[in-house]
Amino acid sequence: MPLYQYQPDAEGCPFCRNGFEVLQPVAETPLTECPECGAACHRVLAPFAAIKSTRDMLSPKNLANKGFTQYKRAGGGHYEKTCGEGPSVIKGD
Numbered sequence: 150m151p152l153y154q155y156q157p158d159a160e161g162c163p164f165c166r167n168g169f170e171v172l173q174p175v176a177e178t179p180l181t182e183c184p185e186c187g188a189a190c191h192r193v194l195a196p197f198a199a200i201k202s203t204r205d206m207l208s209p210k211n212l213a214n215k216g217f218t219q220y221k222r223a224g225g226g227h228y229e230k231t232c233g234e235g236p237s238v239i240k241g242d
């Protein structure tokens with residue numbers, strides 16, 4: 150059963166003011182009210198973890214660790230290596 154995070158839409162009570170977490174089955178309808186005070190709230194999908202993992206996965210350091218080589222377009226048919234094995238520059242001509 151996943152742990153869901155909620156944030157109140159207004160100030161709320163001491164329980165919900167800074168956000169709270171609830172264990173819920175995946176199929177269960179998300180809460181719309183704080184279980185303590187009834188203030189309107191909404192579910193947040195672990196924003197920090199989601200953003201961090203996407204950025205980290207595509208970072209040059211992680212790509213190199215996974216054995217990828219990444220190049221960026223440098224103009225004029227040239228590509229410069231940003232990470233990984235291989236020549237530091239690729240020329241298109």
Ligand SMILES: [Zn+2]
Pocket residue numbers: 161162163164165166183184185186187188
């Ligand atoms: Zn509350």
